[in-house]
Amino acid sequence: MKRARIYHRGRDVWTTVDEERRLLNLPDGSLVPLADALWLPPVTSGAAVYALGLNFSDHNKELGFAPKLENPLIFMKGANAFVGHEGETPRPADGNQMHPECELVAVIGKLTRKIAPEEGLSRIAGYTVANDYAIREYLENFYRPNARVKNRDATTPIGPWIVDAALVPDPQALAMHTTVNGAVVQQGSTADMIMGVAELVSYLSHVTTLMPGDMILTGTPQGVHFCDPGDTVVCEIEGVGRLTNYLVTA
């Protein structure tokens, strides 16, 4: 099953997605064509959202970093940062080095505390796609990305929906790519993650208690491309979803 959160007649509603019939099923039984949906970020209110930096061996190589950091680079995101599928992201006038970062997002399904990596995947409810844009000239410290880079209003597109974990048997074998105006600028595989989903869940569960709805943005593969206002940026992960974002002048 796929679950999406949309804006419908004055409120936000969680729906299920029928991709074959191109419809969203609302809780009251009514239907909305996919083409008419106003997509909201599929993020649970109050969820803690963790994001990984430098978690792909190919990306680390491209940037000249060690293949594996001593401590995983984790930062957190506030709800202000998210924008849904087909939403707009402001591109600052001086943000000439703004690049898209396609990421697999794991959504926690159960209260999780101090578990082994082998149990990690059993705690995942589903997966979605995020585009964790970075603006490189604002980055002051690679090891702790500042809020001006990673917590900007509407600068983390996420969605379109959450795919049930049962439909993604191996989260470490998914092709991922980003296109800008149709041209491929990022291409990789979740197989290149340094810490995989199961290991990340276990690691975080030893630091804090993970709650249903919490999310982990698992990092981005190689491919650094600088975007302009007016660009259409699409991040796609095999079997999970295709997330579209429009860059506009801030």
Next chain:
Amino acid sequence: MCLALDLSLQQVDYYRPATAQAIRESSLALGDWAALFPIDAISTQMSGREIHSWCLERLHRNPAQLVSDLSTFMTLRAGDVLLIGLPGDAPILSEECELTVMAPGLPTLKTRLVEEQA
């Protein structure tokens, strides 16, 4: 505003603080809220003895400047909590203890550091 006690595990490298060391369960104690009040210094006591004191003049950005700077790229909403910063010379705690954080004009914050349950 209120006082906070932000307990972090010791970082290997001051310039490469790992988030996981700073977001541990129940590691941020918040005191009771009070109206805005000009604060000069914050004192931390361990079992009645002062172990740290710092002057807000040391802040690179004062609270008003911080809110202004952050608001240029993120929307701050009513109820959002902003920790205004930590001095780099924070003390190290090595055993279970009673901790008290004080600043004239703000409700005192008391908490207890205990061994983490396995």
